[in-house]
Amino acid sequence: MLTSNGGKIIMSESNLLKVSGLDKVYDIKKLMMPTLKLKALTNIHFHVDRKETLGIVGESGCGKSTLAKVLTKLEARTNGNIELIGKPFDSFTGAEFHSAIQMVFQDPYQSLNPRKKAIDIIADPLVINTQKSSAEIKDLVLEMMKKVGLREEFATRYPHHFSGGQRQRLGIARALMLQPEILILDEPVSALDVSIQAQVLNLLLELQKEFSLAYLFISHDLSVIQHMSDRIMVMYLGRVVEYGTRDQIFNNPLHPYTKILLESAPQTNRRENSEHITVKGELPSALNLPVGCAFEPRCPYAQESCKKSVPLLEIKQGREVACFVAQ
Amino acid sequence: MKIFFSELYFELKKNRGAMIGVVVIIISVFIALFAPLIAPHNPTEIFADALRLPPVFVQGGRAGYFFGTDDIGRDLLSRLIYGSRISLAVGFSVVIIALISGTFLGVIAGFYGGFTDRIIMRLTDLIMSLPSILFAIVIVAVLGPGITNAIIAVSVVAVPNFIRIIRAQVMVEKNRQYVFAAKLFGASSFRIMFIEILPNCMAPLIVQASLGFSDGILNVAALGFLGLGAQAPMSEWGTMLSDARSFIESSPWMVTLPGICILVTVLSFNLLGDGLRDALDPRLKKQN
Amino acid sequence: MLSIHVSKSRTKMNDTLLNVENLNIFFKSDKNPEPIHAVRDLSFSLKQGEMLGVVGESGSGKSITNLALMGILGDSAIIKAQECTFNNKNLLNLSEKEWQKVRGGEISMIFQDPMTALNPFLTVEFQLVETILAHIDCSKKEARERAIDLLSQVGITSPADRLKAYPFELSGGMAQRVMIAMAISTSPKLLIADEPTTALDVTIQKQILMLIKSLQIKNNMSVILVTHDLGVVSEFSERVQVMYAGEIVETAETKKLITYPHHPYTYGLLSSRPGAIETKPKSELPSIPGIVPAFHHRPAGCQFNPRCTNAQNDCLNQTIIIENGLRCLHPMAEK
Numbered sequence: 001m002l003t004s005n006g007g008k009i010i011m012s013e014s015n016l017l018k019v020s021g022l023d024k025v026y027d028i029k030k031l032m033m034p035t036l037k038l039k040a041l042t043n044i045h046f047h048v049d050r051k052e053t054l055g056i057v058g059e060s061g062c063g064k065s066t067l068a069k070v071l072t073k074l075e076a077r078t079n080g081n082i083e084l085i086g087k088p089f090d091s092f093t094g095a096e097f098h099s100a101i102q103m104v105f106q107d108p109y110q111s112l113n114p115r116k117k118a119i120d121i122i123a124d125p126l127v128i129n130t131q132k133s134s135a136e137i138k139d140l141v142l143e144m145m146k147k148v149g150l151r152e153e154f155a156t157r158y159p160h161h162f163s164g165g166q167r168q169r170l171g172i173a174r175a176l177m178l179q180p181e182i183l184i185l186d187e188p189v190s191a192l193d194v195s196i197q198a199q200v201l202n203l204l205l206e207l208q209k210e211f212s213l214a215y216l217f218i219s220h221d222l223s224v225i226q227h228m229s230d231r232i233m234v235m236y237l238g239r240v241v242e243y244g245t246r247d248q249i250f251n252n253p254l255h256p257y258t259k260i261l262l263e264s265a266p267q268t269n270r271r272e273n274s275e276h277i278t279v280k281g282e283l284p285s286a287l288n289l290p291v292g293c294a295f296e297p298r299c300p301y302a303q304e305s306c307k308k309s310v311p312l313l314e315i316k317q318g319r320e321v322a323c324f325v326a327q
Numbered sequence: 328m329k330i331f332f333s334e335l336y337f338e339l340k341k342n343r344g345a346m347i348g349v350v351v352i353i354i355s356v357f358i359a360l361f362a363p364l365i366a367p368h369n370p371t372e373i374f375a376d377a378l379r380l381p382p383v384f385v386q387g388g389r390a391g392y393f394f395g396t397d398d399i400g401r402d403l404l405s406r407l408i409y410g411s412r413i414s415l416a417v418g419f420s421v422v423i424i425a426l427i428s429g430t431f432l433g434v435i436a437g438f439y440g441g442f443t444d445r446i447i448m449r450l451t452d453l454i455m456s457l458p459s460i461l462f463a464i465v466i467v468a469v470l471g472p473g474i475t476n477a478i479i480a481v482s483v484v485a486v487p488n489f490i491r492i493i494r495a496q497v498m499v500e501k502n503r504q505y506v507f508a509a510k511l512f513g514a515s516s517f518r519i520m521f522i523e524i525l526p527n528c529m530a531p532l533i534v535q536a537s538l539g540f541s542d543g544i545l546n547v548a549a550l551g552f553l554g555l556g557a558q559a560p561m562s563e564w565g566t567m568l569s570d571a572r573s574f575i576e577s578s579p580w581m582v583t584l585p586g587i588c589i590l591v592t593v594l595s596f597n598l599l600g601d602g603l604r605d606a607l608d609p610r611l612k613k614q615n
Numbered sequence: 616m617l618s619i620h621v622s623k624s625r626t627k628m629n630d631t632l633l634n635v636e637n638l639n640i641f642f643k644s645d646k647n648p649e650p651i652h653a654v655r656d657l658s659f660s661l662k663q664g665e666m667l668g669v670v671g672e673s674g675s676g677k678s679i680t681n682l683a684l685m686g687i688l689g690d691s692a693i694i695k696a697q698e699c700t701f702n703n704k705n706l707l708n709l710s711e712k713e714w715q716k717v718r719g720g721e722i723s724m725i726f727q728d729p730m731t732a733l734n735p736f737l738t739v740e741f742q743l744v745e746t747i748l749a750h751i752d753c754s755k756k757e758a759r760e761r762a763i764d765l766l767s768q769v770g771i772t773s774p775a776d777r778l779k780a781y782p783f784e785l786s787g788g789m790a791q792r793v794m795i796a797m798a799i800s801t802s803p804k805l806l807i808a809d810e811p812t813t814a815l816d817v818t819i820q821k822q823i824l825m826l827i828k829s830l831q832i833k834n835n836m837s838v839i840l841v842t843h844d845l846g847v848v849s850e851f852s853e854r855v856q857v858m859y860a861g862e863i864v865e866t867a868e869t870k871k872l873i874t875y876p877h878h879p880y881t882y883g884l885l886s887s888r889p890g891a892i893e894t895k896p897k898s899e900l901p902s903i904p905g906i907v908p909a910f911h912h913r914p915a916g917c918q919f920n921p922r923c924t925n926a927q928n929d930c931l932n933q934t935i936i937i938e939n940g941l942r943c944l945h946p947m948a949e950k
Contacts, residue, residue, distance in 0.1 A: 053897070059816035060787075072511055098513045111504035115331075115526035125512035163906045171508075178512060193672035194843055195880075195922075198887035198902035205897055220817060223846075227889030227896055246896060264821040266846025268873050268885060279818045282786050341645075 015083065016214045017071075017101075017182055020045040022080030024066055024238075028287070038286050040066040041238045044080070048182065048231075051208060053215040055229030055246070057222065057261065061283050063238040064218045068184050071216070072103050085181060095129040099178035106187035108167035112159040118145075118170055119155040125177040140177070147210070148173045149203060165196035169203065176211065184216045189224060201228065222265040226250050234258045237286060237294040239310075244319025254316055254326040256301045293324070301325045331529070338606035345602020351595035359412040366405035367391065370562045374400040379578045395580055397571065403581070406562035407588055413563045414544050414592060417478055421543030422536050424482035429489020430532065434520045436490065437497030448494075451487035459484040459542075460549055467555040474547075474563065477556040481546040485539050492535050496528040530607040537600035541593040548589050564589050632804055632837050633661040633684075636698035640679055642910075643691045650693060651910045653679050654861045656937070663804070666831055666838040668848030668869060670884070671858035674907045677841050680858075681807050684839075685724055686714040702804055720750045723798035727810040729790035733782040739766075739793055740778035743800065750801040765796040770826055788819035792826070799830060805837045806830075812847070824851050845884055849873045857881045860908055860918035866940040877946040879923045917944070 024041040041063045048054045056064050069075040071082075082089035084100055092100060105111035112121055122141045126132055132140070142152055148169040159167055168188060175183055185204065189197040201224065208215060219225050225232060232249045234242040234257065242255040253259045260279045281298045290296055296306040305324050313320040316327065339345050358365060368374075380396040381388045382403075388395060394403040436447040454462060466480035500506065501524060509523050550556035551565025559566070564585040571581035638657040641650035654676040661667050671677040682688045684701075686709065699706045702721060709717065726732045734742060740762060747758040759778075766774030769792040782790060791811060798806055808827060812820035828851050831838045840852050848855045849869055856866035857878065865878040876882040883903040894900060905922040908914060914921050917930040925945040935942050 059818065074507060074510060094513060098511065103508075103511055105504045105508060107504055111508050113505040113509075113523055113527070115529075124509070124514070128513050128515075128518070165906060174508065174512075193907065194845070194884055195672060195887060195903040196906065198889075198900040199904070201889065202899050202902055205899065222817070223888060223890035227894070227900065230897075260818060264817045266817075266820070266844055266850055267890075268846050268849045268888065279822075282788055282819060283816075 015047040016049050016085060017216075018047040018083040019071075020081045022067075022070065022082065023078045024063075024070055024075065025078045036287055039238050039289065040286065041070070041077075044240060046233055046240070046243065048214045048216060050181070050212050050214055052231070053208070053217050053229045055225040055232040056216060056218045056235060057220065057225050057232060058235035059220060059261075059283065061237065061286060062235040064235055065186065066238075067235075068103060068186050068216070068218060071184060072101055073097065095178075098125065098129055099180055101182045101184065102175040102178060102180040103184040103186060104168070104171050104175050104188045107191050108164050108171055109159075109191070111171055112167055114159050117156050117158060118150070118162070121159070121170060122173045122177060125174060129178060141173075144173045144177060147207070148176075149199075163196075164192045165199055168192060168200050172200075172203065172207070176207065179211070180213070182214045182216065184218070186218045187220070188217075190219065190221060197224070204228070222262060223267075234261065237283065237289065239294060239322065240313060240320070241295065241323070242319065242321050243313065248317070248319045252317070254319070254321045255323045256299050256325065257295050260300075293322075299325075335603075335606055339602055342602040342605060344598040345606075348595040348598030348602065351591060352599065355411050355592055355595075356415060358408055359415045362408050362412050366402075366408040367393070368402040368405040370401060370406045370409040371560045372401065374402070376400070379574065379581070381578070382580055385580070394584055395578075397567075397581055398574060398578075401562075403584060406567060407564070407584060409562045410564045410567065410585065410588065411592070413474070413557060413561065414548070414589070417474070417481075417547045418540040418544040418592075418596070420478050421482045421485055421547070422539045424478070425485035425489050425539055425543075426532070426536055428482075429486045430493050430525070432486070433490040433493025434497050434525060434528075437494035438501055438516070438520050438524070440498075444494075447490065451490050454484065455487050460546060463546055463550060464553065464555060467550060472555045472558065474557040474561065477547050477550045478543075480550070481543050484546065485542060488535055488539065489532070492531045493528055496531055497524055500524045500527050534600055534604045534607060537596055537603055541596035541600070544589065544596070545593050630663040631660050632663045632665075633701050634698060635659050635684075636696060638680070638683070638694070638696040638699060640676070640683055640688070641693040641695070643693065647911060652861065652913070653910055654683075657863060658937070659856060659863065659866065661805070661837050661839065663837055664831070664835040665854065666828070666840055666852040668852030668855035669839060669841045669858060670843065670845055670848055670855060671841075672843055672907050674860065674909065675858040676861035677858050678809055681724065681809055681839070681841060684807065685718055685722060687718070716750075719746065719803075720801045721803055722805045722807065723801065723803040724807040724809065725791070725794045725798050725811050727813050729787065729794045729814075730782060732794055733790060735782050737781075738778065739780050739782070739785075743778070743793070743797055746797050747800050761800065762796075765800055766793070768799070768830075769793075769796045770822070771796075786819075787815050788823060791815065791823055795823075795826065795830070799834065799836070802834065803836065805839070807839045807841070809841045810843070811840075813842070813844075820847075827851075845873070845888065857884070860913060861910075862918055862942060863937060864919065864942045877941050878919075878943045879925045879945075879947060880919050882947045883922075883924075917942075 022041055022044040026038040026040055028036040028038055044067065046054060056067065058064050066075065070077045084092055119138070119141055122144060123137050126137045126140060142155065145152065145155065150166060150169050150173070159170070162170065188204065189200050192200060204215070207213060217225065217228050226246060229246050231245050233240055234249065234255065236257050242249060242253065242258045249258060250262065253262055279298045279300070284290060284294070284297060292307040292309055293311050296302045299306065303325060311322045311324050313322045374396060377389065377392060377396045378400045379398055380392050382395045383390060383393050392402050394407065396402055397406070432447050436444040463480040463484050466483060467476050470476040470479065506519060506523060509519050514523065547556055548565030551563045552569040554569060557563030557566045567585040568582060571578070575582050636658050638654060639652065640654035641652055643650050657680060669677050679688070683694055684706070686706065688694065694707070696707060701717070704717070740759070743762040743765065744755065744758045747753070747761055748755070762778060763774045766777055771777050771789065771792055785793065811827065812823050815823060824847065827838060827840070830836060840848060842848055852869055854866070855869045855872050856863050857880065858864065859880050865872065865876070865881045872881065873885065876885050883901070886901045887903060889900060903922050908918070916932045917923070917926070917935045920926040920930040923930065925947070927945060930944055935944060
């Protein structure tokens, strides 16, 4: 399929997932009150390819969870164009869709049904979406358990017998059963103990190579994002504020919010006498966004122009930034 | 599930009241099952020479009629033993009917919400707005007296409790991540409701089933007492009470004994229910 | 924007405020006849005006120790110690009445989730004024003035308006500020902060940590900062102790510990943090194998031996004692 984009012809097959102009607006209805529009996502665009990881960073309320819901069809989008493996997003239904995009959840204690055995949890996607015999399914499940580092004898145990790290391995195994192309990882290690996080991150890296997976890695932990991602998208209040390669974002952040985020992350190897910058104030309500740049009320570099209109994403120094001040 | 019940038993063992309840229930189930072997006489056999005999341990009692006889000469002990069959069967049927229909409606109401929920909940409000026995009487009056219709009436009255409990639980569970995960690999709504969510709602359901059992027995006995339940010559405890009403002064054992039977059975199911509630509650907290 | 000026001359760092020797905490359990040994052989001291970082994963015993210091562990706990003195008071034999004076008065605590620590049905004013009146002898009006003053101290803008707010009207960061205001309302000598920023976003986390640090310096208050994140302690506390499976495995000045971790566990924690050492992106991270042992499945010998790369035969059965701030027979070599 060929599409033209600004005079240039782009092979859209090259992108496994391509999102452009994605909006998600929630209607908040209250009795006797006018319907409020909550803009959870505004004009999001990105793409991700095979074997590639796109890191999505932002604090609570930035829209990263809504994005995951839209991409997994748990919620419908309001506007925008999504292409999956070169075909329109909406042409995918049922098993075809489920074996294209899968997801690993943040909380390994809530995302596994406490009343089901490990083997049934992992087998469910196959039981529902394929006509395989139960013997075949059992073989596949045991094989997958081995791949994610779970011993065979764990198969008949219930989730509460597993540790956090093992539960997350179960969740990963379940997500991989339908051999998806794209895996959305929603804070996959933030609920785990520090000494366990590295184990799970290593597993994810290994699996990415083995299955040629594309990852959308959502996290608030910058050191994890830095280690895992090829490209990074920084979000603030439902908008992309900066989008570039890992090195661009981490070595030379342009958007003030990216800078502050990097500066705020606790580090064990901070330079001597480095300046402690903190950002003032907190996130404004998404129902009552500022007229101008959403970050302007908290931004230490804000100018008059920032209050008047919303900065759009522009290419600066090879990456996209939405800021009037950044050069 | 196996672990669930073994842990439940562990917790329950610590509660003396619940254990007494369990023992009494086991004994009464045993009596009901082996009634023909235990009962000294046929419960409907009339001994014309032994009208209104007092129990054997009271002056005037006669060996062979341990708890005495009723006004037409039937052995009271045998009638009580056979009565336990009816009471337990009634309690069991009421719970099964109410449990299945209540669970089904409750899960649907809780899961879908919106219009479906409103319809189901208004219906339960309607049933619960009348005293349950009154409502049961209305139903029996429409369907006609008899033990089957009494069971249906009492079940209908018991359904709202189940609906409410299940609905509340489903509304909590449906927002858990494992439900989202199931949606992500394409599980149908039916599968999510009854295979993913329902097993996680068992705890309050078990408690309600135990309490519903005693309610059922009590309500059917009450209908029997009003002459709307079991019909003669069936030896149902409530009916026995009602028949003995006119002899309350002259032959008090005829009223007392069925009354005690009802009391003990209902009490033991309530004890078990309360024990189950205590045993399951901390578990629920741990899960959250 | 806050800035930190550590003026060492003003803070008296020599008086020992809290001294704990050989603290052991056991829990009675229904299922086990033997009580569970949750915290073993814990000794540490804290000087007036000092911040001590306590790092550990779940099951390390760090939260249990805090609750013991606050005297709120409950009846199933058995606490044994050679010494446990706070401000020249023996905490081990305080009556409940004396505890009430210490708790919330001289020792305050803030928790991970400020939203559950605040009563959702009462206004900030009610809860804050209540706390002040419980510990300080003053009129209601004075208490209210103090409450406003405290809120502005913890960086809440328009404090008089905020007093009327209910907890659900506050953001997570704001609620944690209110909790801090409540905690410092009685001018405590010791503030225990149990994972105070785990539930917060990074930019807010930084704000809260800076606030705690500035209050520590301004009020010459001691702080125990409990966290699972080595990054947090390394930037804010003077000294740090690492806990594993109910024991202190290593304790040292923060900078020393971060630069030269001696205990294999500390080393593993540090190096498994992405970005802590120069690793190639998307390359395999060094990781600690296995999991933290549960309370009732503690190994014999060194608690870390099943996961340790340096473990040898002598680690397997003898109890390892802590020497010079290190509980290890085969520490990492200094680079």
